[in-house]
Structures are given as C-alpha cells and as structure tokens.
Amino acid sequence: MSDQASGSYGLSEVELQREVIAPELAWLPLRPDTRRHGIGVIGCGGIAGEQLKAYRQAGYRVVALCDLDESRAQSLRDRYYPEAFVTTDHRVLLGREDVTVVDLATHPAERVALIEASIGAGKHILSQKPFVLDLDLGARLCDEADAAGLRLAVNQNGRWAPHYSYLLAATRAGIFGEIQSINFTQHWDHTWTVGTPFEAIRHLILFDYGIHWFDLAAQFFAGRRALRVSALVTRSIAQVARPPFLAQATIEFDGGLATLNFNANVRYGQEDRTFVAGGQGSGVSYGPSLSDQTVELYGEDGVARPVLSGTWFHEGFVGAMGELLGAIEQGRQPSNGARDNLRSLALCFAALASADAGRPVVPGEVRASSAIG
Ligand SMILES: NC(=O)c1ccc[n+]([C@@H]2O[C@H](COP(=O)([O-])OP(=O)(O)OC[C@H]3O[C@@H](n4cnc5c(N)ncnc54)[C@H](O)[C@@H]3O)[C@@H](O)[C@H]2O)c1
Numbered sequence: 001m002s003d004q005a006s007g008s009y010g011l012s013e014v015e016l017q018r019e020v021i022a023p024e025l026a027w028l029p030l031r032p033d034t035r036r037h038g039i040g041v042i043g044c045g046g047i048a049g050e051q052l053k054a055y056r057q058a059g060y061r062v063v064a065l066c067d068l069d070e071s072r073a074q075s076l077r078d079r080y081y082p083e084a085f086v087t088t089d090h091r092v093l094l095g096r097e098d099v100t101v102v103d104l105a106t107h108p109a110e111r112v113a114l115i116e117a118s119i120g121a122g123k124h125i126l127s128q129k130p131f132v133l134d135l136d137l138g139a140r141l142c143d144e145a146d147a148a149g150l151r152l153a154v155n156q157n158g159r160w161a162p163h164y165s166y167l168l169a170a171t172r173a174g175i176f177g178e179i180q181s182i183n184f185t186q187h188w189d190h191t192w193t194v195g196t197p198f199e200a201i202r203h204l205i206l207f208d209y210g211i212h213w214f215d216l217a218a219q220f221f222a223g224r225r226a227l228r229v230s231a232l233v234t235r236s237i238a239q240v241a242r243p244p245f246l247a248q249a250t251i252e253f254d255g256g257l258a259t260l261n262f263n264a265n266v267r268y269g270q271e272d273r274t275f276v277a278g279g280q281g282s283g284v285s286y287g288p289s290l291s292d293q294t295v296e297l298y299g300e301d302g303v304a305r306p307v308l309s310g311t312w313f314h315e316g317f318v319g320a321m322g323e324l325l326g327a328i329e330q331g332r333q334p335s336n337g338a339r340d341n342l343r344s345l346a347l348c349f350a351a352l353a354s355a356d357a358g359r360p361v362v363p364g365e366v367r368a369s370s371a372i373g
Pocket residue numbers: 042043044045046047048066067068069072088090105106107108110114128129130155156157197208
C-alpha cells in the first residue's frame with residue numbers, strides 16, 4: 001500500500017529503533033614513526049599553541065620554533081618543547097638539518113613566500129588553512145613542491161575531528177550508499193575575533209572559518225562534480241563584530257546537495273549539527289560544540305551509536321600532521337595534499353563571489369578569494 005493510501009503521507013510514526021553494534025572503522029589518526037621527523041614551526045601565534053599541545057601529546061618531535069616576535073616563540077618553547085631552538089628568522093630555521101618538515105602557522109598572504117622558501121630549502125610542508133588566496137598560485141606552489149619531490153599538505157584538521165573522521169570513514173566504507181545530501185548547521189559565538197586581525201576579513205565566516213566545511217563537503221562528495229554554489233551573508237541585528245556573522249552556502253553536486261548554515265553570534269544554547277543522507281543510510285552528529293558531539297548511524301538494521309572520544313583541535317592536529325608524516329614515510333601523496341585542497345578552495349571562492357554578486361557561481365570560475373578588503 002502506498003503511503004498516501006495508508007494515510008501516512010510519508011510521516012511515519014516514531015519507532016523505537018533497534019540498537020546495533022557500531023561498525024569498526026579506521027577513524028583514528030595515523031601513528032607515524034615520530035623519531036624520523038624533525039618539525040620546525042614558523043608562526044607562533046594563537047593556533048600554534050594548540051598545535052604544539054597536540055603534537056607533544058602525540059610524541060611528535062618539534063625541534064625549532066620561529067616567530068617575528070621572539071617572545072611568542074620563546075613562550076611556546078618554554079611551555080611545550082623546552083629543548084627546541086628559537087629564532088626570529090625563518091631562513092635560520094630552514095637552514096637547520098634537523099628540520100625535515102615545516103609547519104607554517106602564519107596567515108595566508110605571508111605564507112606564500114614561506115612556502116617557496118621552504119621548498120627551496122628542501123623541507124616538506126604543512127600549511128595552515130586557508131591554504132592560499134589564489135587558485136593558480138596554489139597550483140604553482142603544488143607544482144614546485146612536486147618538482148622538488150616534497151610533500152605539501154594543508155592543516156584541514158576538521159577531517160580528523162572524531163565525529164567527522166568517523167562519518168567520513170563510514171561514507172568511504174559505503175555504509176550510507178551514495179551520498180545524496182549533507183547539511184552542516186552551526187550556532188556558536190565567534191565574537192572572540194573582535195579587535196583581532198580576523199575582524200578585517202570581510203568574509204570571515206564563509207572564508208577563514210567556512211573553509212573547513214567547504215573542505216568537508218568536498219570530502220563527503222569525493223569524486224562527484226560540483227556544479228554550482230550559491231551563498232548569502234548578512235549582518236545580524238545583534239552582532240558587534242564587523243564582518244557579517246550570518247552566512248549560508250549551498251553547493252550543488254552531481255546528484256547531491258551540500259548546505260552550510262552559520263550563525264556565529266549565538267551565546268546561549270549553542271548547537272552544531274551535521275546530517276549526512278545516503279541512499280542506504282544516514283549519519284547524524286550533534287552537540288553543543290565541535291569538540292562535544294554525539295554520532296548516530298541509521299540504516300535498515302537499526303541505529304548504531306559509536307563511542308568516540310577526542311576533540312576538534314587535539315585529534316585534528318595530530319591527524320593532519322600524522323597524515324603528512326605517514327605519507328613521507330610511505331612515499332605517497334598525503335590525503336590532505338594541497339592540490340586536493342584547491343578543490344575545497346574553489347568551492348569557497350565561488351561562495352564568496354556568489355554572496356557578493358547575488359547569483360550562483362560555477363566552482364573554478366572565480367580564481368581568487370574576495371574575502372579580504
Ligand atoms: N585549523 C584551525 O582550526 C585554525 C584555527 C585558528 C586559526 N587557524 C589559521 O592559522 C593561521 C594563523 O592564525 P593565528 O590565529 O595563529 O594567527 P596569529 O596572528 O595569532 O599568529 C600568526 C603568527 O605568525 C607570525 N608571523 C607572521 N609572519 C611571520 C614570518 N615571516 N616569520 C615568522 N613568524 C611570522 C606572527 O608574528 C604571529 O605571531 C590563519 O591562517 C588561521 O586561519 C586555523
């Protein structure tokens with residue numbers, strides 16, 4: 001009997017779902033041979049502290065720290081790696097033989113020269129996100145790294161945050177079938193950016209923050225063509241920060257849709273939710289923050305509730321660096337390679353252009369970010 005004939009119109013009664021055992025999936029960060037790699041960090045600002053905390057717990061060997069402001073590098077050295085060498089000159093750090101991998105934790109504009117210098121010095125690189133402000137420049141940097149036989153990866157730590165890592169592993173294992181849609185909805189408070197350099201980024205939410213979710217959308221829809229991106233940003237009536245804190249983006253993939261919904265001005269009852277709908281199952285993740293998420297998988301057999309532990313920063317940073325180190329050891333491209341990241345950036349740049357122009361934009365059509373200015 002059809003739904004209409006049965007009188008349900010697709011509105012099924014809420015049923016008690018049978019609990020099933022969650023699938024064992026390889027969602028934890030790789031464990032590289034940490035003794036083989038010496039990490040040098042250039043840029044010891046806000047995020048570098050979180051990275052170093054995670055690296056130390058993972059046993060990664062950080063041997064040198066560099067910041068234009070020496071006191072920043074010294075303070076991180078004293079806190080996390082007391083044996084590390086400190087300098088204010090990136091050329092000195094790059095000249096050291098014990099540095100085999102460089103972690104670039106500066107902002108994107110000043111990172112370009114640092115990436116080029118690191119390649120020139122024969123070092124593998126982990127770049128903070130957003131990788132670059134221009135797709136053609138990014139492709140050129142990837143070519144230069146390839147030509148030098150070096151790995152250039154991007155610190156898209158979101159892919160290793162436990163809830164996304166598990167949902168991505170489930171997607172890759174085919175547990176949901178073909179992906180139809182993914183919806184990211186976030187209500188959080190980004191007011192900490194007031195008075196910081198981040199406030200100067202016009203598209204702060206869709207670009208500097210949103211790149212994580214454009215990247216995740218590209219991962220969930222790996223191998224599928226992105227056709228169009230539409231986006232909208234507006235200032236909230238209640239916000240104090242300069243850049244618009246309300247933002248939406250919709251990405252049309254071949255046979256699928258991804259939506260990003262952001263309100264960055266929510267102080268109470270914050271919620272972060274992701275829904276992945278496949279042809280044969282669904283995955284949902286929800287919680288008050290990126291580091292406090294409950295994951296559920298729904299399918300014909302019932303519901304599975306994997307027990308995951310970890311946080312956005314810790315597993316994220318251990319995972320992003322671990323993947324690069326593992327790729328160096330195994331002589332392969334890292335899954336967070338910069339060339340792959342250009343696809344995520346193309347989605348993001350299309351969204352920024354769409355928000356500016358008020359029309360859908362084809363990814364790749366817009367080559368540069370309009371985030372700043
Ligand atoms: N992955 C994440 O979750 C995440 C979170 C926050 C920030 N970020 C990204 O990390 C990057 C840095 O952000 P931040 O908040 O740490 O910025 P920040 O301004 O606090 O730190 C940047 C540091 O780089 C130093 N610096 C700049 N040029 C340098 C040079 N040539 N040599 C040595 N040091 C130099 C500055 O002195 C400063 O201390 C940004 O791209 C940001 O988007 C990523």
